[in-house]
Amino acid sequence: MGGRFTWPLIHTEAPQALADSYAEFLVRAQEEQRLAGAFYRAVREAARREVPLLAAGNTTALQAARSLAERLASERRLAYVIYCHGARYPVQAWAEAATLAKSAVAYNAGTLNRAREAGVTHMEVFDGAGCGWTSHKDPDKATGTLRTVEQAAAWPISHPRCSRAFGPRPDVTTAG
Structure with a gap:
């Protein structure tokens, strides 16, 4: 002051x-x-x-x-x-x-690209029994589920060393 x-x-x-x-x-x-x-x-x-x-x-x-x-x-x-x-x-x-992660992503991308070319819209997921869709902790377990080709392309693997693979399901045309 x-x-x-x-x-x-x-x-x-x-x-x-x-x-x-x-x-x-x-x-x-x-x-x-x-x-x-x-x-x-x-x-x-x-x-x-x-x-x-x-x-x-x-x-x-x-x-x-x-x-x-x-x-x-x-x-x-x-x-x-x-x-x-x-x-x-x-x-x-x-x-x-x-x-392993890069080769798994590339392998799955090739599978998905070929499925798209053939007009297949859905894939069956083959993965470890406890593996979730986006991570191990994801409660949405991946193996045995059906996913669209777009969903599969968004999550070709969920973690390093992931064993995820996709099988085309030409018999499935809508989710359900």
């Missing part, structure tokens, strides 16, 4: 410490982004060599995963993949899960 106001030292140190922490956080975030970019490029480069062999039928998904993991381990010295929640997975386990 007419006098000069100054912040006490305790109040000026707190924002300064916060600003310093923010600068450190930005540096750490930039480094994480750089490492993630390097990992992405390494995986993409290795996958470019291995996935065509899988697609051409010259190798199984597990063989392709093993080759991908070996390539990442030897050429990029990657032993673990660290997920965003901090979990560390051996590169072999990650490559196997990723390769």
Whole structure:
């Protein structure tokens, strides 16, 4: 009230410490982004060599995963993949899960595309007994159910290592 106001030292140190922490956080975030970019490029480069062999039928998904993991381990010295929640997975386990998931999605997409071409509108789902439609926890259990081709295309698998497959049902023309 007419006098000069100054912040006490305790109040000026707190924002300064916060600003310093923010600068450190930005540096750490930039480094994480750089490492993630390097990992992405390494995986993409290795996958470019291995996935065509899988697609051409010259190798199984597990063989392709093993080759991908070996390539990442030897050429990029990657032993673990660290997920965003901090979990560390051996590169072999990650490559196997990723390769199996991608090959299952591709296989099911091929089945669904062929069914569409043939005019089939419904598919029977073959999956693990406890597997839900969108995840293991989904109470809508998938195996033995009938789904439209569009529904099947939306959920070709529900989780990594999913064993889901579809069988065309030309005898079914409406939901019911």
